[in-house]
Amino acid sequence: MHNNVTTRFTILVADDHQDILDFLADDLGEHYDVVKANNGQEVLDFIVTQHVDLIVSDIMMPYVDGYELCTRLKENLSYSHIPFIMLTAKNNLQSKIEGLKYGADAYIEKPFSPSFLQAQIDSLLRNRQHVREHYSKSPLVPLNSIALNKADQAFLEKLNTLIIENISEQGLCVDMLADHMHMSRPTLYRKIKGISNLSPNELINITRLKKAADLLIEGELKIYEISTTVGFNSSSHFTRNFQKQFGVSPKEYADSKVK
Structure with a gap:
């Protein structure tokens, strides 16, 4: 290493x-x-x-x-x-x-x-x-894949559900997550950083992009609709983020998944 x-x-x-x-x-x-x-x-x-x-x-x-x-x-x-x-x-x-x-x-x-x-x-x-x-770079790998024990798996599943339920909210933030997870903000920050090496905001962003990847595969929404659905304020901002995270544009990703 x-x-x-x-x-x-x-x-x-x-x-x-x-x-x-x-x-x-x-x-x-x-x-x-x-x-x-x-x-x-x-x-x-x-x-x-x-x-x-x-x-x-x-x-x-x-x-x-x-x-x-x-x-x-x-x-x-x-x-x-x-x-x-x-x-x-x-x-x-x-x-x-x-x-x-x-x-x-x-x-x-x-x-x-x-x-x-x-x-x-x-x-x-x-x-x-x-x-x-592997979790960060692969659009379809779920959050709980980074858990190394049952307690962490349960924590990540709860956290993921919480983010997904509020995914269209642009204002989704650490304070709201901490409140719902019944943890102090510093404790939640340290836990998320320790388990994923990401800040809570980075984790929220990746979860938005992974949800977008699911929707792109389903193929029922246009890219600008997906962008709004997962909480981005513009489709160009969404496209830039998606490309940076996964190395392909949303369109390229959707096209590669067409059966």
Whole structure:
């Protein structure tokens, strides 16, 4: 993965052994911005206000251990999308099953090679990027395709329905979505950004364009009618947006789909 300055991911590492923490932070720091935590409670306190792309956590920690941390993150809609790698000294099958049961995305036994951890992190982040890009560039791929678990799938389906129900409204905005989703505006913003790498307004725009793609395939409305239906103030504005997002004009797209 190309990690230049503009795309450095933030990795939060939690372990109650300071030497392990320093070692991991030092090693991962070449590729990522690393934040250190000594226990699960510090992780929970940090992510309330700060964006994190992935969490690496030991199991055995005071206050809030790795199992409880993972459970609390995966059960909380604000954080359920954050990939979670569990580290453990236990090497029996039962503890692996436990880790996955709690919702961990990957499981690594100590001792491990730093390059193996790096590969796991890379894999999780790259897969996530591919899924997001496929959604953004493909007119017919649904929003819930970017969900990596059931909680996120339910969230995205509710969000998508809400946007579709109000799609002809040019004034459809984050405040209205936050109100209907029963989330604060900052929480909704962080959740949408974390799960899709889009701002809420970008997500609304793409949802409008995807709905337009459906209508173009149906072939019953003219382009200017579709433009109004999905909430654009002019068909030229709509056409420019569609071309920029999907790489083809609405007319070319409709023509390519004619049976």
